[in-house]
Amino acid sequence: MDEMLILLLRKGAHAKPCRLTTAELGELCGMSQQNASRKITSLGKEGRVERGKEGIRLTEKGYSELAGLYSSMKSVFEGGKLEFSGTIVRGLGEGSFYMSLGGYRKQIRERLGFDPFPGTLNIRLDDDERWKRQRLLENEPIIISGFKDRNRTYGELYAYRCRMEGRDGAIIVPLRTHHGPEILELICPFNAKFELGKKDGGRVKVRV
Numbered sequence: 001m002d003e004m005l006i007l008l009l010r011k012g013a014h015a016k017p018c019r020l021t022t023a024e025l026g027e028l029c030g031m032s033q034q035n036a037s038r039k040i041t042s043l044g045k046e047g048r049v050e051r052g053k054e055g056i057r058l059t060e061k062g063y064s065e066l067a068g069l070y071s072s073m074k075s076v077f078e079g080g081k082l083e084f085s086g087t088i089v090r091g092l093g094e095g096s097f098y099m100s101l102g103g104y105r106k107q108i109r110e111r112l113g114f115d116p117f118p119g120t121l122n123i124r125l126d127d128d129e130r131w132k133r134q135r136l137l138e139n140e141p142i143i144i145s146g147f148k149d150r151n152r153t154y155g156e157l158y159a160y161r162c163r164m165e166g167r168d169g170a171i172i173v174p175l176r177t178h179h180g181p182e183i184l185e186l187i188c189p190f191n192a193k194f195e196l197g198k199k200d201g202g203r204v205k206v207r208v
Contacts, residue, residue, distance in 0.1 A: 003029055004025065004039055005043070005048060005049075005062055005065070005066055007025070007028055008058055013049075013055075013056055013058045014062075014066075017052060017054040017055030018056050018057065022037040046061075048061055048062035064131055067131040081207060082132060082136060082139075082208040083132075083205060083206065083207045084132055084206045085129055085204075085205050086123040086124050086125040086126055086184065086203075086204065087124050087204075088122065088123055088124075088198055088199070088200055088203075089122050089123070090200050091119075095118075095185065095187075096119040096120075098120075099117065101154065103147035103149070103154060104147075104157070108144060108170075111143075111144065111159070112161065112170050114168070115189055116189065117187070117188060117190055117191050120172070120186060121186040121187075121188070122183055122186075123183065123184045124182055125182050125184060133182075133184070134181075136160060136171065136173075137158075137173065139160060141158035141159060142159040142161070143156060143157075144156065144172070146175075155174055155175045156174075156175045157173065157175070158172065158173040159172050159187075162207060164186060164192070164196070164204055164205070165204060165205065167188065167192075168188065170186065170187050171186055171208065172186070172187055173185070184206065186206065
C-alpha cells in the first residue's frame with residue numbers, strides 16, 4: 001500500500017482536506033519535494049486523491065483501498081473476526097413472508113441449525129462500517145438454494161453465521177434484494193427486537 005496514502009489518512013484527509021505542501025509531504029515520507037509532487041500528481045490521476053484550494057483529500061477510492069488493507073490486516077491479527085455496528089431500521093415487510101416459506105425454512109434448519117423466526121432484523125450500517133460488507137462477501141457463504149412453487153421462483157440466499165449481542169443468528173444476503181449495500185439483513189430463531197429489548201433506531205453490534 002502506498003505510504004503517502006497512509007500518511008494522508010493519519011492526517012485526517014479522509015474527513016476533510018489536508019493542508020500540506022509537497023515539500024512537507026516529501027519530508028514526512030522521506031523523499032524530495034519533486035518526488036512528492038510527482039507522487040501526488042500520480043495519485044490524483046489514479047483517482048485516489050483530489051487536490052484543491054483547501055488542500056489534499058482522499059477520494060472514496062483511496063479510502064476504500066486503505067479500508068480494505070485495514071480489514072485484511074485486522075483479520076490476520078484478530079483471527080478473521082468481523083464486527084458490524086449499526087442502527088435497527090424498519091424493513092419493507094418482506095422478511096416475514098420469505099422466512100415463512102417452507103422452501104427456505106427447511107434449508108435453514110438443515111444448514112444453519114435453527115428454525116428462523118418469520119421476519120428479518122434490518123440494520124443500517126454506520127457510514128464508516130459499510131466497507132465491511134464487501135469483506136463479508138469475500139468469505140465462503142452457506143448457500144440457501146432458490147426454489148419454485150406454483151406461483152413464482154424464489155432466489156438463492158447467501159448466509160453467514162453470526163452473533164448479535166451474544167445471541168446466535170445469521171446474516172443473509174439475497175441475490176435479489178431491494179435493499180442497498182448499507183443494509184444488513186439478519187435472521188435468528190427468536191423475535192430479535194423483543195429478545196434483545198431493541199426498537200427501531202436502537203444500536204446493535206453483530207460479529208461474524
